[in-house]
Amino acid sequence: MEFIIKKFFYSISLVFGTFTLTFIIFNLIPTNPARIILGPNAPQEAVIELERKLGLDKPLYIQFINEFKDTFKFKFKKSIISEKDVLKEVIKRFINSFKVIFLTLIFSIFISYFLNLISFYHPKFKFIVNITKIGIILPTFVSSISIITLIAIFFPKISIRYNPENFLTLILPALILSFYPIAFLTHVFNKKINEITKSTYFKSAVSLGFSKNYIFHKICFKASLVSLLSSLVNILSVAFFSTIIIEIVFTIPGIGLLLFDSVIKKDFPMLKAIVFINALFFITINLIAEILYSKIDPRINYA
Numbered sequence: 001m002e003f004i005i006k007k008f009f010y011s012i013s014l015v016f017g018t019f020t021l022t023f024i025i026f027n028l029i030p031t032n033p034a035r036i037i038l039g040p041n042a043p044q045e046a047v048i049e050l051e052r053k054l055g056l057d058k059p060l061y062i063q064f065i066n067e068f069k070d071t072f073k074f075k076f077k078k079s080i081i082s083e084k085d086v087l088k089e090v091i092k093r094f095i096n097s098f099k100v101i102f103l104t105l106i107f108s109i110f111i112s113y114f115l116n117l118i119s120f121y122h123p124k125f126k127f128i129v130n131i132t133k134i135g136i137i138l139p140t141f142v143s144s145i146s147i148i149t150l151i152a153i154f155f156p157k158i159s160i161r162y163n164p165e166n167f168l169t170l171i172l173p174a175l176i177l178s179f180y181p182i183a184f185l186t187h188v189f190n191k192k193i194n195e196i197t198k199s200t201y202f203k204s205a206v207s208l209g210f211s212k213n214y215i216f217h218k219i220c221f222k223a224s225l226v227s228l229l230s231s232l233v234n235i236l237s238v239a240f241f242s243t244i245i246i247e248i249v250f251t252i253p254g255i256g257l258l259l260f261d262s263v264i265k266k267d268f269p270m271l272k273a274i275v276f277i278n279a280l281f282f283i284t285i286n287l288i289a290e291i292l293y294s295k296i297d298p299r300i301n302y303a
Helices: 002-027 033-038 044-054 060-072 086-121 123-131 140-154 167-177 179-197 200-207 212-250 255-265 268-296
Strands: none
Touching (some): 002 060, 086 123, 086 179, 123 179, 179 212, 212 268
């Protein structure tokens, strides 16, 4: 319990640090944020009005206090470009991205599991595990554009555009996005299996006549759980970053596409909300993962 409390307060400090850093980046830039948003040719009256709207006309410490209270109450300002509620828009886009990420993780977990299972039962198929390493070095934009080109050439009648009413249109983007996670998880799991097969307790289990199914699941898989969970947390952040490319290519209205549009259009309120919500999500995921590590393997010392 002490560990959970300690990690909780550590996570709170990370959230506060993220907010502070975001405030510094967006509010302490050398030039006027309102002038950057409106452009160098905008009339001064428009700049002053936007400063008032964004609260930039107040002293810096007042800006910080007001923004701190609003952020932790989840009361974000409206988008400068679309006038939409920033929080609702970010959450809506985040859910769209998470659908792709969820499918990606499902594909990655099951495919890497079955590849290692096959290579464990039939070592002659171990070359398949080695082939998957291509996914580690293959950039997402290369794989996505290549597959889209092949579909356009050989299957011109198939539509690859995202359809919010058809969940199946997310399968292809998720499969492309899962190339790296599949390769990474397969490699981590296989490396752990190779380490375990050299151990004394593995050799003892084999000599005692335990079945391959028991050895794989009760010894190899169980001993690999902490490494796999740690890898999944890392993969999650990589996958969210990679969705920017996938969402642009497949026109999926997700958080990556929203981030890209907000940067191009200099929508500061939207950018602040995206950064904060994403940081909050990943800090929470890491907190949950840290707690799970200790539950899976009590030998881990977090003191």
